[in-house]
Amino acid sequence: MVQSQVSSFDAISPTALMVAYTRQFTDIPYGKELAQLVNAESFIEQLQQKKLSQPSEVSVLVEARYKAVNQVISQHLQFETTQIIELASGLLPRGMAMSQNQNITFVESDLPAMISQKQQLVKRLIGERQNLYFDAIDATNQPSQFPLNVNYLHQNQPVVVLCEGLLTYLTLAEKQKVFANVREILRVYGGVWITPDLTTFDGLNQLRQISPGLQRLNQTASNVSGRAINNYHFENIDHVKQFAYEQGFDIKEYSMLEVMNQITCLKPLGIEPEVVKSMLAIGSTFVLTLCNS
């Protein structure tokens, strides 16, 4: 159900337009249509007038994380009926793409205003689908707003929880609340959490050395969201693993290099394959499961 409360997290929502803009340079289904419907181009032009821009290489990161998450999902779809809950969906097209499979129940979620807008956009593009749901969920809220007792999810079947581009905007204390909410939902249904969002200072520093454009990584996103995201990363991969373990999760890491041959934005954006390879070598997708599950 869509509520009308406004939270401090709402300032993060316009960053969904920034990533939607980058997806139009890729072959991701509905990427171009969504970017056009929300006029992402004009949002980027307004940023440029304020002397803000995002490096074109961000498209590589956004395309890679979408495809890497999809690849890991497909490795975890061992069940005939599958329930997927995506946090902070923003303008991601995954719900539209995956709900074409009627065996999948897909729940898109985001803050109330964002998810309400998304629902309208999806309706315009594909109409309504019986297996595609939209929920207003602040992923950090306690008590949890996750779909724990809803009639559209089967209690005895596992869920796949997803998020990409959310945790990077949250402080460690806020991330901890998301971990607690995911822990609770996995205790109810079982399943896994797939996310590329456990970014580290080590990784960011390496990325910044790859190209001059990437030195500005996060600047515009920080400015737009009003959040000091440069301070919110984990120190390094050991810190990520320790944090996950302390929150009650086992964690597995998959290299983004696995989707290197699926990256399509380099040609339209004139990015060298070597740059793409160096970037993907730094990125990871993580699969988290409850300890002792």
Ligand SMILES: C[S@@+](CC[C@H](N)C(=O)[O-])C[C@H]1O[C@@H](n2cnc3c(N)ncnc32)[C@H](O)[C@@H]1O
């Ligand atoms: C950078 S955008 C990413 C959107 C989408 N995941 C993507 O990759 O295109 C960040 C998203 O996080 C959402 N968001 C911010 N704070 C949130 C919270 N506390 N709970 C749920 N979603 C949140 C915003 O509304 C926005 O859609």
